[in-house]
Amino acid sequence: MSQETSSILKNTPLTDIHKELGGKLVPFAGWRMPIQFQGVIQEHQCVRDGVGIFDVSHMGEIEIRGPSAKSLIQKLMTNDIDSMQDNQALYTLMCLEHGGVVDDLLVHRFSEDHYFLCVNASNTEKDFQWILKNAGSCPATIRNTSHETAQLAIQGKHSEALLQKLCDAPLSEIRYYHFKKEKIHNFESIIARTGYTGEDGFEVYVNAHHAETVFRALLEAGKEFNLQPIGLGARDTLRMEMGYALYGNEINEQSRPLEAGLGWVIKLGKQEFIGQAELKKQKDAGNKRKLVGVRLLDRGVPRSHYRVLNNGVPVGELTSGTFSPSLNTGIGLCYVSPEYAEPGTKLEVEIRKLSVPAEVVKPPFLPTRVKKD
Amino acid sequence: MEVPKELLYTQEHEWIRIDGKKAVIGITQFAQEQLGDIVFVELPEVGSEIEQSSPFGVVESVKTVSDLYAPASGKVTAVNKDLESNPEKVNSEPYGGGWIVEIELSNEKDLESLLNPTAYTEQCQKETE
Numbered sequence A: 001m002s003q004e005t006s007s008i009l010k011n012t013p014l015t016d017i018h019k020e021l022g023g024k025l026v027p028f029a030g031w032r033m034p035i036q037f038q039g040v041i042q043e044h045q046c047v048r049d050g051v052g053i054f055d056v057s058h059m060g061e062i063e064i065r066g067p068s069a070k071s072l073i074q075k076l077m078t079n080d081i082d083s084m085q086d087n088q089a090l091y092t093l094m095c096l097e098h099g100g101v102v103d104d105l106l107v108h109r110f111s112e113d114h115y116f117l118c119v120n121a122s123n124t125e126k127d128f129q130w131i132l133k134n135a136g137s138c139p140a141t142i143r144n145t146s147h148e149t150a151q152l153a154i155q156g157k158h159s160e161a162l163l164q165k166l167c168d169a170p171l172s173e174i175r176y177y178h179f180k181k182e183k184i185h186n187f188e189s190i191i192a193r194t195g196y197t198g199e200d201g202f203e204v205y206v207n208a209h210h211a212e213t214v215f216r217a218l219l220e221a222g223k224e225f226n227l228q229p230i231g232l233g234a235r236d237t238l239r240m241e242m243g244y245a246l247y248g249n250e251i252n253e254q255s256r257p258l259e260a261g262l263g264w265v266i267k268l269g270k271q272e273f274i275g276q277a278e279l280k281k282q283k284d285a286g287n288k289r290k291l292v293g294v295r296l297l298d299r300g301v302p303r304s305h306y307r308v309l310n311n312g313v314p315v316g317e318l319t320s321g322t323f324s325p326s327l328n329t330g331i332g333l334c335y336v337s338p339e340y341a342e343p344g345t346k347l348e349v350e351i352r353k354l355s356v357p358a359e360v361v362k363p364p365f366l367p368t369r370v371k372k373d
Numbered sequence B: 001m002e003v004p005k006e007l008l009y010t011q012e013h014e015w016i017r018i019d020g021k022k023a024v025i026g027i028t029q030f031a032q033e034q035l036g037d038i039v040f041v042e043l044p045e046v047g048s049e050i051e052q053s054s055p056f057g058v059v060e061s062v063k064t065v066s067d068l069y070a071p072a073s074g075k076v077t078a079v080n081k082d083l084e085s086n087p088e089k090v091n092s093e094p095y096g097g098g099w100i101v102e103i104e105l106s107n108e109k110d111l112e113s114l115l116n117p118t119a120y121t122e123q124c125q126k127e128t129e
Helices: A001-009 A015-019 A040-049 A069-076 A121-135 A159-164 A208-225 A233-244 A276-285 B029-035 B108-113 B117-128
Strands: A024-028 A029-037 A054-055 A060-065 A088-095 A101-111 A114-119 A141-144 A150-153 A177-186 A187-194 A202-209 A229-230 A290-296 A307-309 A313-324 A330-337 A346-351 A356-359 B014-019 B024-029 B038-040 B057-061 B065-069 B074-079 B101-105
Touching: A001 B101, A015 A024, A029 A233, A040 A229, A040 A233, A054 A088, A054 A208, A054 A276, A060 A069, A060 A121, A069 A114, A069 A121, A069 B038, A088 B024, A101 A187, A114 A121, A114 A202, A121 A141, A150 A208, A150 B024, A159 A202, A159 A208, A177 A208, A187 A208, A202 A208, A202 A307, A233 A313, A233 A330, A290 A346, A313 B065, A330 A346, B024 B029, B101 B108
Parallel strands: A054 A229
Antiparallel strands: A024 A029, A054 A150, A060 A114, A060 A141, A088 A101, A101 A114, A150 A202, A177 A187, A187 A202, A290 A330, A290 A356, A307 A313, A307 A346, A313 A330, A346 A356, B014 B024, B024 B101, B038 B057, B057 B065, B074 B101
């Protein structure tokens, strides 16, 4: 990290606490973020076995309100906004006319005319401009509230018990992909039962000014659960074990989301939305490639862009790859043609000069433990 | 930071322990801390020749891939096979059970260009400033 680039990096409201807690700070999507505290593997296990807390304040928040809010969001998103209830969250894509992905995000509905989106850090400004452009003159107020919002993720099986210590409202009533506006440690928060780890857990949005107080209160309350701060390193290994797509790796403006296995959030039968015609065409034509999981059968760490072979013949390249702490082996994601997409298909990952044997796996690599109804 | 007095060091954070014509090589406490959890070590073949300042293997942590640079030239006489199943020993015992290779030195003059513990400590301090 050079001095020049570090000087323009943004700090979250919690950067000083991260330093205090021994976090190793690195540049990420324009932000100075903790990549690790105690160590990626230990932090990973802490979330899988108990509970961990992440500062994900780099994520962007965009608020949309007004009588046209719903129709605007319905036009922008591939998933069906019409079916949403108040206090529900929905995972969706926002696509270009040609079907490429502007971003993948969560829509939260307060009411029919009031929503907020949680978007990827690196796309916040792009998304905001895209929404403004497509809103045109329709009566909706669109605000980028990222700078005034901190986001904490509390993930792991003890997350509800921990958060409940600081919140009067019964959190067991918040179902998966639902949220409530409640106080945590006396500060107004949005508490959503969502996450990016595959564990039960919450994503909490709180005013940036209160973030430090709330974070410290959670650290204190979490002592009995051996709560630890978790860096972006473990956030990535946790999401990789679930096979969750990461914008910029698995999906981008050039990718075809149906090939990424995201057809479940593309509701072609809903009202008109941007990208609908092209995505329908792609669906009718059938997928030429499919995103699959790849698990190494021998030692080695697969990384993004490593080539994937079948009997020595290149068949694709990894979009993401890492060491899986839970499986103690290398795992990756890769687009391959359908003939190589069957689980159990033997492939090889080229690591430097070696071809390491691997096999196709249908993600997730581990069973998810989110709290489904 | 632990920098044993009896070892010599490279600028790339390898250490070498000389014992007559033989020498054992590993990476330093500073290096393993910077890398984080080590999950894979690629070792050279026993009997192969390694060359001073050239890569002879690779260590990988969860997030990064780093080449290992030879502090001195020589023939590999042993590799630490234990690291194949327990790569984390490079983190926990960088100067002991986490050793990487043993070589037979081909040119003792190679040692003259290495850093002594004081010079290496200074270099690490500069890197963390």
